[in-house]
Amino acid sequence: xxxxxxxxxxxxxxxxxxxxxxxxxxxxxxxxxxxxxxxxxxxxxxxxxxxxxxxxxxxxxxxxxxxxxxxxxxxxxxxxxxxxxxxxxxxxxxxxxxxxxxxxxxxxxxxxxxxxxxxxxxxxxxxxxxxxxxxxxxxxxxxxxxxxxxxxxxxxxxxxxxxxxxxxxxxxxxxxxxxxxxxxxxxxxxxxxxxxxxxxxxxxxxxxxxxxxxxxxxxxxxxxxxxxxxxxxxxxxxxxxxxxxxxxxxxxxxxxxxxxxxxxxxxxxxxxxxxxxxxxxxxxxxxxxxxxxxxxxxxxxxxxxxxxxxxxxxxxxxxxxxxxxxxxxxxxxxxxxxxxxxxxxxxxxxxxxxxxxxxxxxxxxxxxxxxxxxxxxxxxxxxxxxxxxxxxxxxxxxxxxxxxxxxxxxxxxxxxxxxxxxxxxxxxxxxxxxxxxxxxxxxxxxxxxxxxxxxxxxxxxxxxxxxxxxxxxxxxxxxxxxxxxxxxxxxxxxxxxxxxxxxxxxxxxxxxxxxxxxxxxxxxxxxxxxxxxxxxxxxxxxxxxxxxxxxxxxxxxxxxxxxxxxxxxxxxxxxxxxxxxxxxxxxxxxxx
Numbered sequence: 001x002x003x004x005x006x007x008x009x010x011x012x013x014x015x016x017x018x019x020x021x022x023x024x025x026x027x028x029x030x031x032x033x034x035x036x037x038x039x040x041x042x043x044x045x046x047x048x049x050x051x052x053x054x055x056x057x058x059x060x061x062x063x064x065x066x067x068x069x070x071x072x073x074x075x076x077x078x079x080x081x082x083x084x085x086x087x088x089x090x091x092x093x094x095x096x097x098x099x100x101x102x103x104x105x106x107x108x109x110x111x112x113x114x115x116x117x118x119x120x121x122x123x124x125x126x127x128x129x130x131x132x133x134x135x136x137x138x139x140x141x142x143x144x145x146x147x148x149x150x151x152x153x154x155x156x157x158x159x160x161x162x163x164x165x166x167x168x169x170x171x172x173x174x175x176x177x178x179x180x181x182x183x184x185x186x187x188x189x190x191x192x193x194x195x196x197x198x199x200x201x202x203x204x205x206x207x208x209x210x211x212x213x214x215x216x217x218x219x220x221x222x223x224x225x226x227x228x229x230x231x232x233x234x235x236x237x238x239x240x241x242x243x244x245x246x247x248x249x250x251x252x253x254x255x256x257x258x259x260x261x262x263x264x265x266x267x268x269x270x271x272x273x274x275x276x277x278x279x280x281x282x283x284x285x286x287x288x289x290x291x292x293x294x295x296x297x298x299x300x301x302x303x304x305x306x307x308x309x310x311x312x313x314x315x316x317x318x319x320x321x322x323x324x325x326x327x328x329x330x331x332x333x334x335x336x337x338x339x340x341x342x343x344x345x346x347x348x349x350x351x352x353x354x355x356x357x358x359x360x361x362x363x364x365x366x367x368x369x370x371x372x373x374x375x376x377x378x379x380x381x382x383x384x385x386x387x388x389x390x391x392x393x394x395x396x397x398x399x400x401x402x403x404x405x406x407x408x409x410x411x412x413x414x415x416x417x418x419x420x421x422x423x424x425x426x427x428x429x430x431x432x433x434x435x436x437x438x439x440x441x442x443x444x445x446x447x448x449x450x451x452x453x454x455x456x457x458x459x460x461x462x463x464x465x466x467x468x469x470x471x472x473x474x475x476x477x478x479x480x481x482x483x484x485x486x487x488x489x490x491x492x493x494x495x496x497x498x499x500x501x502x503x504x505x506x507x508x509x510x511x512x513x514x515x516x517x518x519x520x521x522x523x524x525x526x527x528x529x530x531x532x533x534x535x536x537x538x539x540x541x542x543x544x545x546x547x548x549x550x551x552x553x554x555x556x557x558x559x560x561x562x563x564x565x566x567x568x569x570x571x572x573x574x575x576x577x578x579x580x581x582x583x584x585x586x587x588x589x590x591x592x
Contacts, residue, residue, distance in 0.1 A: 001277050001302065001587075002252050003029075006243045007265040010234075013241045016264060017228060021221070024591025025255050026245040027278045031231045039226050045073075046219045052076050053212050055083070061202040068207045072215035075208050079201070086197045093190040100183040103176040105148045105155050110179070125158040127170045137168065221592050228590055246271075246278050246587065277302035280587035287312040289353040297571045298582030303423050307580055310415055311570045314408050318566035320360025321401065324514035325521060327372030328555050329361025361562075367392050367400075368514065372551065373521025398511045405507025405573070409500060410439060412577030419579050427478045431489070432579075434471030435496060438464065469493075503573040509565050517558040524550035 004026065008016045020026055035043075049072070056079075068075060106126070114124060126147075129137065134154045137144065147155040158168065233242040247255055252268065259266050271277045279299045281291055287309040294308045320329065336354040343351055369376035369391035377391045392400065413436050420429040441464035448454045473489035474482070524547065532543040575582075 001246045001271050001280070002249055002268050003271055003275060003277075004245050004247055004255070005267045006241075006245070006259075007235075008241045008243070009263070010239055010241055012263065013232070016262070017225060019258065019262075021225065021590055021592055023255060023258055024589050025247050025251040026590050027247070027587050028228050028231055028590050029244040029246065029276070031233070033230050035227070035230055039223065039230060042219060042223050042226070045076075046216065046223060048076050048080065049212055049216045049219060052079050053209060053216065055079070056201070056205040056209050056212070059201060059205040061205050063202045063206040065203040065206040068204070068211065072212060075204065075212065079204060082197050082200060086194065089190055089194050089197070093187065093194065096183055096186050096190060099176065099178065100180055100187060103178065103180040103183055105150050106176060106180070107147055108179050108181045109175070111177070114175075121161060123160040124175070125160065125168075126173045126175050127156045127158065127168060128153050128173050129156065129168075129170045130154070133170070137170075142168070224590060245590070248280050248587070271302065273303060275302075276585075278587040279306075279584035281306050281308060283308050286356075289349055289356065290315060292350075293567060293570075295586075296567070297575070299584035299586060301581055301584045304579075304581060305415060305419050305422070307415065307575065307578055310411065310578070311574055314404075314411075314574065315566050315570055316356055316360045317364075317404065318510055318569060319357045319562045320362070320364040321404070321510040322513035322517065322562035322565060323357075323361045323558050324364045324368050324517055325370045325372065325558075326362045326365025327370075327374075328551075328558075329358040329363075329365055331555070332358025332361060364514065368397055368518065370518045370521065373518070373523075373525045373554070375518070375522060394511075394515060397514065398508070401507050401509075401511040402504060404510065405504050405569075406443075408507075408569075408574055409503055409577050410436065412574050413439075416577060416579035427475060430471045430475035430478075431492065434468040434475070436468075437471070438468035439500075441465075441468065472496075499576075503577065506569060506573055509569070513558070513561050513565055517554065517562075520554045520558070521551065524554060 006016070052075070070078070117124075128150075131149070131152055131154055134156075137156075143159040143161075145157045145159065147157055149155070228243070231243070234240070235242050247268075256268075279302055281288075281299070283291060283306070290308055290312040293315065294306075294311070300306050323329065333355050336351040336358065340348055340351045365371060369388075377388060377393065413432055417429040417432040417436065420432060442461070445454075445461055445464060449456055454460075472492055474485050476488040476492045477485060480488070528543050528547045528550065531546055532539045535542075
């Protein structure tokens with residue numbers, strides 16, 4: 001990255017920014033500034049626009065409506081207002097429906113008539129009693145009228161005239177204020193009002209989304225433009241405008257050509273470690289597919305290596321290990337390939353990523369002998385008789401998981417050493433190289449003994465441990481005195497030994513997830529075979545339906561774990577051992 005400083009006369013500044021935005025290569029340096037009320041208002045308008053587009057996009061409508069002649073602000077305000085109205089109507093409908101349910105057992109009465117009868121000294125008392133109690137009360141020969149029966153309850157009305165008094169052993173209930181017929185009318189009216197608003201939303205969805213998307217793009221450009229103005233330093237009594245930004249070396253020639261033909265004074269210089277430098281990742285076609293995964297955690301800071309190219313092959317293999325079914329991988333490969341034919345351009349990299357993950361799944365399915373939940377190791381099939389000895393049983397898959405974990409941990413330590421040497425100098429990488437000497441030397445020593453190329457000799461082992469331990473003890477922090485180095489070295493030995501052991505055990509999850517996915521597939525097939533034999537006519541139909549549903553659910557569940565756990569191994573075990581710090585911010589050029 002190259003740091004550019006532009007000095008522009010105030011009358012020419014706006015036209016300069018417009019040309020700079022058209023060029024679209026400068027990442028404007030962000031300052032700690034208080035944004036204006038106008039800019040904050042535009043941010044709020046952008047949020048409202050995005051929410052409106054999202055709301056309308058979710059509506060499945062087949063309406064074709066003429067183009068809306070209202071401007072974008074009016075459309076957004078109208079939809080927001082109608083959303084509030086809809087919320088109020090739905091709340092009112094829910095409340096009225098509850099009132100209707102309560103009023104329905106009491107029948108269709110007239111509150112006005114009841115009031116007139118009260119004036120004539122005729123009163124009503126309403127009760128809800130149990131069905132067991134009802135025969136006893138009826139025997140009393142009181143002026144009671146049965147209104148309705150609700151479950152185990154009976155609703156009654158007692159008619160009182162004059163000063164007559166009756167003592168009923170039941171709690172008196174207050175009659176609803178509104179009869180059910182009027183509440184039903186209210187419900188019908190509310191439902192029609194809701195239906196009208198929903199139809200309005202469908203019309204907006206049919207004719208306004210493209211217009212709102214253009215408005216959103218326009219707002220984003222305006223916000224970017226005004227944000228750049230806010231990040232401009234004003235000099236010489238606001239006569240000169242100073243703007244700073246970052247440009248990749250690969251794109252600075254076009255910028256220089258533009259600047260050389262303008263009256264702008266500019267200065268370009270290389271980045272320094274103290275600068276807040278944006279990051280532009282550069283990866284090959286394969287590792288670029290995995291950039292969205294790395295971005296979920298953090299971008300590397302400008303001074304360190306981008307680990308995308310290093311973790312991409314491992315992530316792909318780990319996904320395949322966890323899913324571990326060649327049939328599922330084949331579905332990923334073919335399904336994503338078919339979808340790519342009509343997919344949008346921005347979706348195609350994700351589909352290609354799915355195809356690579358599918359290839360890894362086919363590979364590990366072939367290694368473990370699993371195809372659509374069929375265990376090829378134990379199943380007698382003609383085409384697998386000669387291949388059965390090539391499949392790896394669960395014990396060997398367990399060892400393979402630990403082996404892959406050990407390889408990635410050692411690979412991460414190599415990267416850490418390279419990163420330390422690149423950032424701080426070679427002596428800062430000596431402690432990490434010491435650990436590599438201990439780990440690789442010890443493994444090589446025991447491996448050579450195992451294959452009987454050398455005889456056990458503790459002197460060789462002590463030399464390996466001593467050589468590596470020297471660098472660990474005395475170069476864990478070359479910037480401090482020798483006693484502090486030894487103290488930090490001892491702590492480094494403790495934390496690294498326990499850390500690497502724990503990290504290595506974490507890779508067992510690859511084996512566990514692959515095994516669980518395979519077992520679920522086996523169980524689905526086993527149940528399916530039982531269904532097949534249950535009926536000659538319906539058995540094959542239910543067998544096919546069950547297999548499709550069962551394996552679909554297994555793919556969904558297992559794919560989620562197969563994505564999350566390799567990501568966890570990458571961001572925790574691998575990134576830690578590789579010394580990844582992160583915290584970088586993306587290079588986002590000022591452009592339309």
